[in-house]
Amino acid sequence: MNNFKLNEEQKIKLGFTTPDGYFESFSERLMQQLPKPEVKVVPLYKRKPVWFSAAAGFAVMATLGIFYTNTQQKTTPALPDDAAIENYLMYQVNVNSYDLMQNLDQQDIDELEQTIAISDEAIEEYLATEDVYSIY
Amino acid sequence: MHDEKAFIAQLLHPKTQDTAFKQLVAQYSRPLYSHIRTIVLDHDDTDDVLQNTFIKIFRNLAGFKGESKLFSWMYRIATNEALTFISQKAKKNHISNEEVNQRALNNLEADDYFEGDALQLKLQKAVAALPEKQQLVFKMKYFEDLKYEDISEILGTSVGALKASYHHAVKKIEDYINHH
Numbered sequence: 613m614n615n616f617k618l619n620e621e622q623k624i625k626l627g628f629t630t631p632d633g634y635f636e637s638f639s640e641r642l643m644q645q646l647p648k649p650e651v652k653v654v655p656l657y658k659r660k661p662v663w664f665s666a667a668a669g670f671a672v673m674a675t676l677g678i679f680y681t682n683t684q685q686k687t688t689p690a691l692p693d694d695a696a697i698e699n700y701l702m703y704q705v706n707v708n709s710y711d712l713m714q715n716l717d718q719q720d721i722d723e724l725e726q727t728i729a730i731s732d733e734a735i736e737e738y739l740a741t742e743d744v745y746s747i748y
Numbered sequence: 749m750h751d752e753k754a755f756i757a758q759l760l761h762p763k764t765q766d767t768a769f770k771q772l773v774a775q776y777s778r779p780l781y782s783h784i785r786t787i788v789l790d791h792d793d794t795d796d797v798l799q800n801t802f803i804k805i806f807r808n809l810a811g812f813k814g815e816s817k818l819f820s821w822m823y824r825i826a827t828n829e830a831l832t833f834i835s836q837k838a839k840k841n842h843i844s845n846e847e848v849n850q851r852a853l854n855n856l857e858a859d860d861y862f863e864g865d866a867l868q869l870k871l872q873k874a875v876a877a878l879p880e881k882q883q884l885v886f887k888m889k890y891f892e893d894l895k896y897e898d899i900s901e902i903l904g905t906s907v908g909a910l911k912a913s914y915h916h917a918v919k920k921i922e923d924y925i926n927h928h
Binding site for chain 1: 766769770773774777778781782785786791795798799802803806807861862863864865867868869871890891918921922925926
C-alpha cells in the first residue's frame with residue numbers, strides 16, 4: 613500500500629468485541645463493590661408520664677438521703693487519673709479538635725511537635741494514595 | 749447545565765443516589781469502556797479499569813465542583829485510571845510503559861475479543877508508535893468521534909494544539925502504513 617490516506621478511506625473501526633452480556637451484568641457487579649450508605653439510627657425519645665418521672669426523682673432523692681446519713685465523715689473525692697480524663701474527653705464530651713486547638717498555648721504546641729515524627733516517605737505515600745479529584 | 753445540576757443533586761442525595769448512579773452507569777459504561785479499551789487494549793484489563801473508574805467517580809461526586817461538564821470529568825478520571833494501570837503494570841514487571849503497550853499489542857492478534865483484520869491491526873501498531881499524548885488525541889478524535897472542544901476539556905489542552913497534534917498523528921500513521 614503506497615498511497616494510503618486516512619481521511620479518504622472508510623472509517624477503520626477498532627475491531628474490539630466484548631463477552632456476551634458483558635454490559636448487562638456490569639452494573640450489578642459494580643454496585644456490589646460500592647460502599648453501602650450508612651444508616652444512622654436515631655433513638656426516639658419516649659415521653660414518660662409525669663408520675664413516673666416524679667417517682668423516679670423521689671427514689672433518687674431517697675437513695676442519696678440514705679447514702680448521706682451513712683457517710684457522715686467527709687472524704688475527699690479521689691481525683692481521676694490521666695487515662696480516665698482522656699477517656700472522658702474522647703467519648704463523653706462533645707469536644708472537637710478545633711476546640712482543643714484553641715486551648716493550646718505555645719509551650720503545648722512545641723511539646724507536641726517534638727513527639728510527631730513523620731518521614732518524607734510517609735508523606736509521599738499518603739499524597740499518592742489520596743484522591744485528588746475534588747480539585748476539579 | 750440546569751439538568752446536569754439536578755442530576756448531580758440526585759447523585760448526592762442518599763434517597764435518590766442508588767437510582768441516579770445506576771442511570772449514570774447505564775449511560776456511560778459503553779463509551780467509557782471504549783475509551784479505556786483504546787488505551788489498555790485488553791478486555792479484562794479494561795473491565796478492571798472501568799470498575800475502578802466508576803468507584804472513583806462515586807467516591808468523588810461530592811467534590812465535583814461543576815467547573816467542567818460531568819462527562820468531561822468522568823472521562824478525565826477514566827483516562828487517568830487507564831494510564832495509571834499501565835504505569836503500575838510496568839512497575840510490577842520492571843519494564844517501561846512502552847513495553848507494556850507493546851506486549852498488549854503483540855497479544856492483540858490472538859485475543860478472543862479482537863476481531864480486526866490486517867489493516868485494523870496495522871492501524872493499532874501505527875498508533876502505538878506515536879508519542880503518548882498524540883496517541884490519546886488521535887484515539888479520542890478518530891476512534892471515539894469526540895469533538896475537539898470536549899477533548900480540550902478532558903485533556904486540558906487547547907483546541908488549536910489538539911488539531912495540530914491530530915494532523916501530525918494522521919501524517920505519521922499514513923507514513924507507517926505506507927511503509928509496512
